Amino acid sequence: DVEEIPTHGGSLRIYAKHKEDDTKLVTHNVTVLLGKENNKGMLSLAYYNNFQQKALQVKLDLISFLIEQKRAGRKIAAYGAAAKGNTLLNYCGIKKDLIDYVVDANPHKQGKCLPASHIPVVSESLLRTNRPDYIVILPWNLKKEITDQLSYVREWNGKFVIPVPKLEVIQ
Known part of the structure; x- marks a missing residue:
């Protein structure tokens, strides 16, 4: 079943x-x-080749955006130290030179680093003191809940970045 x-x-x-x-x-x-x-055409190889192209576009868009913002001197954090976000970061080759830290509510993850990227995992309280310009939402399927929870970042004009399925910046 x-x-x-x-x-x-x-x-x-x-x-x-x-x-x-x-x-x-x-x-x-x-x-x-x-x-x-x-x-949906999932029995054909073309479907999966198209998926590969979509994944590559997500990667290129995210990397380009992060590099552009870093060159402009902006601070970038991420939210959510779960497997799906870590998989995305590692697929893209994103490390702590592009994302300063990842916020996660789980105290068992805080004080550690994400595998391979070595991006530090910190408490949400750092957002209020560090005031990043952008927060990349790694569990993109929860964007509504997370942007509501972190609505206070708008006090300093912080913005949210949703990387999947297509890069989107939310005020």
Whole structure:
């Protein structure tokens, strides 16, 4: 069986069985999902080549933006030290020369650095004292909740950067 769930902006919960197990049948949900995938062209190599191009565009846009802002002397932080954001940063080759620090609410992550990029993870309180010009929202699927939570950054004209699916700067 399969369920579509909202976690992480959309995920699949898949139920598997041993081939020999005749007590569980493939449900209608599987047929429906396979039909959706077929209708979107997911059975062709072209679909995945297009995905590769979209990922590359996200990378180029984010790197270009960060370099441009750093050249202008702007301070850049990020929010969220979770796996999806760290994967994006490492794919892009972004290190602490482009992002000064990452804010995370989890005290077990604070005082440590992100893997590979070595960007320090700090408490949210640093935002109020450091007042970055831009905050890159790494869990982009939670942009509404995070921008609401951090709305106080607008006091110093701080802006939010949403890197995926297309780079967006929010006042």
